[in-house]
Amino acid sequence: xxxxxxxxxxxxxxxIGLTYVCLIVLVPMAALAxxxxxxxxxxxxxxxxxxxxxxxxxxxxxxxxxAALANTLLGLPLAWVLARxxxxxxxxxxxxxxxxxxxxxxVAGIALCGLYGPEGWLGTAFERIGVQxxxxxxxIFVAMLFVGLPFVVRTVQPIITNMDFSLEETGACLGASxxxxxxxxxxxxxxxxxxxxxxxxxxxxxxxxxxxVFIAGNIPEVSEIVPLLIVSRxxxxxxxxAGALSLxxxxxxxxxxxxxxxxxxxxxx
Amino acid sequence: xxxxxxxxxxxxxxxxxKSCLIxxxxxxxxxxxxxxxxxxxxQAFSEGPSIYLTLLRSSDMQVAVLLSxxxxxxxVPLNAIFGILLVWGMTHTQLPCRxxxxxxLDLPFSVSPVVVGLLFIMLxxxxxxxxxxxxxxxxxxxxxxxxxLLATIFVTLPFVARELLPLxxxxxxxxxxxxxxxxxxxxxxxxxxxxxxxxxxxxxxIILSLARAxxxxxxxxxxxxxxxxxTNTLPLHIEALFNDYELxxxxxxATLLALxxxxxxxxxxxxxxxxxxxxxxx
Amino acid sequence: xxKVAPESENSWxxxxxxxxxxxxxxxxxxxxxxxxxxxxxxxxxxxxxxLFLLLCVAVFAGDLLNVSYDPTRELYKEFNxxxxxxxxxxxxxxxxxxxxxxxxxxxxxAVIDGxxxxxxxxxxxxxxxxxxxxxxxxxxxxxxxxxxxxxxxxSTIVFLVRQGNPKGIKDWDDLLKxxxxxxxxxxxxxxxxxxxxxAAYEWGRRHGGETAAVEFLRQLFKHVxxxxxxxxxxxxxxTKRNIGDVLLAWENExxxxxxxxxxxxxxxxxxxxxxxxxxxxxxxxKNVDKKGTRKxxxxxxxxxxxxxxxxxxxxxxxxxxxxxxxxxEYLEKFKQMEMIDIRTFGGWEKAxxxxxxxxxxxxxxxxx
Numbered sequence: 001x002x003x004x005x006x007x008x009x010x011x012x013x014x015x016i017g018l019t020y021v022c023l024i025v026l027v028p029m030a031a032l033a034x035x036x037x038x039x040x041x042x043x044x045x046x047x048x049x050x051x052x053x054x055x056x057x058x059x060x061x062x063x064x065x066x067a068a069l070a071n072t073l074l075g076l077p078l079a080w081v082l083a084r085x086x087x088x089x090x091x092x093x094x095x096x097x098x099x100x101x102x103x104x105x106x107v108a109g110i111a112l113c114g115l116y117g118p119e120g121w122l123g124t125a126f127e128r129i130g131v132q133x134x135x136x137x138x139x140i141f142v143a144m145l146f147v148g149l150p151f152v153v154r155t156v157q158p159i160i161t162n163m164d165f166s167l168e169e170t171g172a173c174l175g176a177s178x179x180x181x182x183x184x185x186x187x188x189x190x191x192x193x194x195x196x197x198x199x200x201x202x203x204x205x206x207x208x209x210x211x212x213v214f215i216a217g218n219i220p221e222v223s224e225i226v227p228l229l230i231v232s233r234x235x236x237x238x239x240x241x242a243g244a245l246s247l248x249x250x251x252x253x254x255x256x257x258x259x260x261x262x263x264x265x266x267x268x269x
Numbered sequence: 270x271x272x273x274x275x276x277x278x279x280x281x282x283x284x285x286x287k288s289c290l291i292x293x294x295x296x297x298x299x300x301x302x303x304x305x306x307x308x309x310x311x312q313a314f315s316e317g318p319s320i321y322l323t324l325l326r327s328s329d330m331q332v333a334v335l336l337s338x339x340x341x342x343x344x345v346p347l348n349a350i351f352g353i354l355l356v357w358g359m360t361h362t363q364l365p366c367r368x369x370x371x372x373x374l375d376l377p378f379s380v381s382p383v384v385v386g387l388l389f390i391m392l393x394x395x396x397x398x399x400x401x402x403x404x405x406x407x408x409x410x411x412x413x414x415x416x417x418l419l420a421t422i423f424v425t426l427p428f429v430a431r432e433l434l435p436l437x438x439x440x441x442x443x444x445x446x447x448x449x450x451x452x453x454x455x456x457x458x459x460x461x462x463x464x465x466x467x468x469x470x471x472x473x474x475i476i477l478s479l480a481r482a483x484x485x486x487x488x489x490x491x492x493x494x495x496x497x498x499x500t501n502t503l504p505l506h507i508e509a510l511f512n513d514y515e516l517x518x519x520x521x522x523a524t525l526l527a528l529x530x531x532x533x534x535x536x537x538x539x540x541x542x543x544x545x546x547x548x549x550x551x
Numbered sequence: 552x553x554k555v556a557p558e559s560e561n562s563w564x565x566x567x568x569x570x571x572x573x574x575x576x577x578x579x580x581x582x583x584x585x586x587x588x589x590x591x592x593x594x595x596x597x598x599x600x601x602l603f604l605l606l607c608v609a610v611f612a613g614d615l616l617n618v619s620y621d622p623t624r625e626l627y628k629e630f631n632x633x634x635x636x637x638x639x640x641x642x643x644x645x646x647x648x649x650x651x652x653x654x655x656x657x658x659x660x661a662v663i664d665g666x667x668x669x670x671x672x673x674x675x676x677x678x679x680x681x682x683x684x685x686x687x688x689x690x691x692x693x694x695x696x697x698x699x700x701x702x703x704x705x706s707t708i709v710f711l712v713r714q715g716n717p718k719g720i721k722d723w724d725d726l727l728k729x730x731x732x733x734x735x736x737x738x739x740x741x742x743x744x745x746x747x748x749x750a751a752y753e754w755g756r757r758h759g760g761e762t763a764a765v766e767f768l769r770q771l772f773k774h775v776x777x778x779x780x781x782x783x784x785x786x787x788x789x790t791k792r793n794i795g796d797v798l799l800a801w802e803n804e805x806x807x808x809x810x811x812x813x814x815x816x817x818x819x820x821x822x823x824x825x826x827x828x829x830x831x832x833x834x835x836x837k838n839v840d841k842k843g844t845r846k847x848x849x850x851x852x853x854x855x856x857x858x859x860x861x862x863x864x865x866x867x868x869x870x871x872x873x874x875x876x877x878x879x880e881y882l883e884k885f886k887q888m889e890m891i892d893i894r895t896f897g898g899w900e901k902a903x904x905x906x907x908x909x910x911x912x913x914x915x916x917x918x919x
Contacts (some may be wrong), residue, residue: 009455014358017430018370020351024423025373028388031399035391047909051918074297081294085287093295095534096302102480102530103306104504105382105487107523110511111305114312117792122304135777135794149301178282200378207381210486210504218737218778220917227383227487232780234387234491235656235740237663237681238909243391246384253379257372395665395686404665412666494666496616496651509652512783513624514811516791 029250036243047241048248052220053229057248060226063137064205067144068152071201072194075152082153083160101150105210112143113214135217140225143211148201155197159190192264199260203253306527313520320521329498330522333506336417340502341482344421349475352429357459360437371434374427385423386491389416412494417502420488425478432474436467469544476533483529614646615847618668620655620742620830621781622804626867627672633863634854638847646847654781655742656681662688668835669848674742674782676700676831677899677907688837702829703855704869707890708743708750709825711789711798711805714816718796722822723754726771726797733774734795736785738906738913742830743782745907747799750826752906753891757824769916790815801828806868806884827892 036044047053082094100108116123116133126133133139163186171181209227217223226245233242282290313320324330359367377385393400393410403410410416448458486504493500501509503526510519619627631648638646651658651666655674662668663686673679676694679701683689694701712720718731726733736744748768755767777794779785782804789798790808797820800808805819832852839845854860861871865881874882896902906912 010358010361012358013354014362014364017351017353017355017358021355021370021373021426021430024419024426025376028385028392028423031392031397032388035397050914052914074301077290078294078297081290084282085291087291089295091538093298095531095538096298098477098480098534098537099302099306099527099530101477102484102533103523103527104484104507106490106504106508107309107484107526108305110507110519111309111523113792115305115308117794119793121308122300134792146301146305149297203379207379207384208487209381209383210490213780217776218780219775220778224778227381228780230381230383230387231491231657232737232739233909235654235660235780236907236909237656237660237685241909242387246387249381249384253376254372257375257379261368261372390664396663400665409665409667411664412661494618494651494661495653496649496666499649512621512652512781512787514787 032243032246032250036240036247039240039243043240044244044247047238047244052224053245055221056224056226056229059137059140059224060206061252063140063225064144064148064202064208067141067148067205068198068202070141070145071148071152072198075149075197075201076156076190076194078149079153079156079160083157097150097153100146105147105208106214108146109143109211109214112139112146112211116142116215134215135223137216137223139215139217140212140223143215144201144205144208147208147211148204151200151204152194152197155200156190156193159193163189192267195260195263195267199256203256206252207249309520309523309527313517313524316517320517324518324521329501330506332498333501333503334525336414336501337483337503339414340417340421341479343418344425344482345475345478347422348426348478349429349471352426352433352474353471356430356433356437357463359434374430377423377426382424382485382487383491385420385488389419389423389488389492393419411492412496412500414500416492417489417500420492421482421485424485424488425482428478428481429471429474432470432477433467436470437463469540472540473537476537480530480533484526614648615669615844615851616649616651616667617670617672617851618651618658618662618666619672620658620674621652621783622743622786622801622807623672623830624650624652624783625807626803626864626869629867630855630860630863633859634851637854637859638850641850643847648851652783654736654740656740657780662686662835667838667842669839669842669844670832670834670851672830672832674828674830675745675899676829676893677745677903678742679831679833680899680903682835688835689833690836693833694831697832697852698856699872700829701831701833703832703852703860703872704830704864705872706802706828706830706869707825707888708746708799708822708828709802709805710820710822711800711808712818712820713796714818716818716820720797720820723751723767723824724758726751726774727767731774731797732776732795733771733797733799734777734779734785734789735775735799736782737778737780740780741782741785743801743804743828744785744799746801746826746828748906748913749893749896749902750822750824750891751799753826753895754822754824765912765916768912772917790817802870802885803868821886821888824889824891827890829893 078097082090103111113134114120116126116139118124118127118134123134131138133142167185168181171185176184207227209231212225213228216225216228218228226249230242230245233245359370364370390411391397393403393416395401395404395411400410410419444462445458448462453461484504489502490505493502493505495501495505495509497506497509503522507519507522507526510522617627617631627650631650634648635646655678659671659673659678659681662671662682671679671682679689679693683691683693697703710720712718718728719725720731725731735747738744738748751768751771752764755764777788779788782801786798786800786804786808788794790812798805808817809819832855834845834848834852839848855864856873858876861873861876862878862881865871865877868884870885871877893899893902896905904911
């Protein structure tokens, strides 16, 4: 590391940048914290302690965990293919990865609904084997899969592209099989990126609203996610309840970011 | 006897594996990404291409498109400028609370858009102290342009800073030191040394935040008030069309947004090619 | 962008610094405060980015804002045009009415949080009550300021079934037949869903008393596969996505579905008992006084009760509150049947407390 510059300029720009971030991010959160601080703690616990809330949390966190896992499993080979192989149409596939990102989530919801609904192309196919996707938790999973995929691919892909070939070569020279090299050399290098991608897909899934509400059945205790519960509480004038749920979601995000950070630091060591 | 292959280390995947993986990748992208898009496009053209003319002639649609473009045109450069300032400052000072800043920057990625909307209502809604004060002085933030802008800024905040941080970290310090010894000012150093190094990263992150800004739904929906022809952004207008039984028009409008995605992606591919050429020349 | 009146296009630059030479009523409001305070938003924007001003014109140029619930989209599209013509005809010049639609509860919430509605035309009296109670923008005795409990039009709850009524649904108890899927929006967010719920409750109460009513509702909601947040969402789920066997719908929404889906074929079934659904309208006093739009807002609501307004409502499948003004051809479609109303439940305040508040009956029956 080089020594810090003793000039004012970087401190100044840092100050300006930080003020901006704090104004946009911290101030609104402080507002929530302050408003919730005036509510008796008992009321907050009360509004969180119902079967409906708990099953919504289970559903949101459980399904986005599953979806993030699936995205990691699908995203790794995808990133590998895009980074390592050349084949006709590679650029197109590469470009398509970002599409879920640029489509408004509500449109994604409508599109997925059309696709997996009882009259959609995939919906009818699944119906034939007796599986209903739209308006069940499976539909929520599909939506989360859709919005989360770019996160995994986009964090892992650059690492594979920039990976040092010499380690792989050494391994191979020493007679290790390709699978062994993958497990012992490549995978450990990718682990931090995989973790980041996983956590981003997970976070996105937990918070996702637009695409999920269209395809979820929104039945309490069955297919009702936490963000929907927040909206429905807000709309039925239950301010404390909505705030309490938001607070839990925010805390969960914070804790998760912290955990990921710590895990990554441990891996780097 | 075992065959020894000393000088051809096997770092390439077997052809069968390669084909399988490629097929798998194509399949995944096809099912997860392409099919939903295809269904949107098919629906959009189910009544012929004239729907686009009708759609673009509708004044509510024009307002929605303009509003979304304006939001992106203000939010994205703001985030880019302040993001550069922040990252430049972070990489040129030694700050004890770096992890905290990073977590702060990551937060907009991981907070539910619905919660973002709620946060702004709690801060600037009529019943909040600050919002009430502003309201008394005749400034409407929530359910008007400023509220939409704030929500858009919030959700696109991290893109530029997060992309630039690794690029600017510890790189080209020697060149910078040399330049400083030669008497170059900060601005000059930034223009001549830092900017050329980060320009592609900057461009990509700006493109990504543009896409996100134009497509944002959840956070904006909470603070918009859904006044058609006034505060409905393009994604919200698409939803309104859908609810008006204008299914075809809704899908057509959605393809416009997707088209925008295609444009940004094209820019990206071109930029990547240029970047490659740049680095070859060096 | 919406076309701004030609004079205003020329004058917006002047208005930038000269207050009160306004473009349109609402812009004046915005411009007037600019010279002194509000460095951060208005003033700053106007001077630094002229673009911002254009934008403010684009965003704030409406004269009247009507915040309404979900199924009234088509009604107010037609009515607003008629009112704009009427306002000019009685010599008041040009006016433009803006519309916002969404679930009734959500819309009321938005007005409470500062959406600058001049008039609200919501699905339930309860939602107007909420604006009066939480934001004090409307006096608590708003109901009765206009005829017919502030409902210029009413509707009722009917069943919409698929062509030929394959599941043979005739009355409320048929909804509990095995394999019948019922579509209704979420009573927590949708006004229409509250009416559905209350009608079902009353039917249950008449067929076995209060306990039976609760049990009936509990069973009924087990037959619901999707709870959309607004009435229109539920209608689309039933008609476009083809989910469910019966839709509990506003009568107007059911008629509109017949009109919008001529090919698919749906039928309306009138149950033996339903509820008189009274959507409530009111001006938002504090907002209109601040914006100086009271006269226009009052005229707007009065015009709803006029012959033109009543006819437009009937044409859009709402039952007019003054049918004597409406040509008979528009009234034929409305079938007479036994209807209870919200007074049966002791008014909205009580009904809300008993049924829809956090932890009230609806929350209890929707538990597993």
